[in-house]
Amino acid sequence: MITPGTATIVGAFNTKQARVLPGETSSSITLKAIQGALADAGLELSDVDGLNVLPGLDYRNGSNAFGYALGIPTFWIGTAAPGPASVAEAALAIESGMCSTVVIASGQAQVHTDKDSVAPWTRPENEFVECWGLMTPAEFALSAREYMHRFSVTQEQISYVASVIRNNGHRNPEAVYHGRGPFTTEDILASRMIADPYHLLDCCTTGEGGSALVLTSAERARDLPNRDVRVLGGAWDSWGPSYTHPPTYDRTAMWGRKAADAAFARSGLGRADIDVYEFYDNFSWEIIRYFEAFRYCEVGEGADLVADGAIEVGGKYPVVTDGGTMSHSHTGESQRIQRVVQAVRQLRGTSAANQVAGAETAIVAQIGDVVLLGAV
């Protein structure tokens, strides 16, 4: 029986995150994430009949292999990307009765070991891309540059975003880069250039760790220990295979708008009803892009919208409250789940730092994937 808006996040967990986790493998850290999330939920592995698991970068077979390794007899598999899309998909599966309790998990360790090169997941393999030396920071720099040119936005306006996020991480004892700040916009601009307009401190970091979530029905959630966090709406929006076609502003700027429109329509919430903004912060301009794509302001006005403390905790639109991929952790894939974990902790009132007072609603977005969450 389909009951919209009743799937509930009952478990949310990050393992220890670090630049390197000695002795861990992608599988071992993914297992720890799953065990942590189940313990947080007050559930057992025997309760789980749905999986969306990505150990390391095993995109093709991760859930099947891990489900077998965990000894679960048969199970539903979600195939949406880890993070907001996987949560929206799992909610649909639970609400339509395909399964009752879903674990979403990912973890990476020993994946980025050659530090002379950028992380392997940032080096595309397409024949019309790789020969130019493209990598993720450069890909995202291309559309950021075009935006700055079109709307006369300065480097300072963009790098301010990175200072806010890194300061959130500076205050978060669980962040890999805890205590490294505080940062001013000038500090971001003073770091070495990677792919202009992006400096080192405008970019995400790389490290190791795992994260997991447990979702179940509202009925089941009632007997479990944590404050319920409902999945109120979600969707995902794509524009083509990644790293394959030129990422111009025209192609990428509104990426996720349809997903946000669908998620808000389903939830019944308005844009102004959101308390916490857990946006994927792989590069500083992306945060500005989300606010424009999601209709918080007109195109070209995002840099003004985020300025002067608006996106800091205590401001109107607090973003990336754990420090995100820039400071908390970025492992290759599991960082997508961290955004949801942090939103859940905000809504439970248990954030390790930067708690948004009275937070009841959150938006989680990763590029084109969106999910809206609400505390019950």
Added chain:
Amino acid sequence: METAAGVTRPVPRASELTRPFWEACRRGVLLVQCCRSCSHHVFTPQDFCRSCLSPDLDWVESAGDGIIVTYTTIWRPQTPAFEVPCVVAVVALTEGYEMLTNIVDSDPAEILVGAKVHVAFREIAPEVTLPCFAVVAA
């Protein structure tokens, strides 16, 4: 091209579909697919027209003229095989298609959004020629 560290620069691995493009680059010719049905230019190569969906595509020579849509200068190479700084750009060709490329042999001060460019072929390895672009003097 191998560096001291033994890391090689990735070279295009052509498929049956894309081989004519790369073979023409070795002759100093920039090819692009053109739809016989609606004259739309299609890049990167695919099996049918992106505009009218006709499978009737022909390889034609591009004039190699375009403008820079956007660009970035990379200072941290993806692997030690790449020399930096290295400029990656999206170029809009006059035929109406876009391609990713490197800007070479150009004054950094002239590499700007909207700058006119022309194709400049570069052999990066034996039998591997890339269609780069250079800024055309205003």
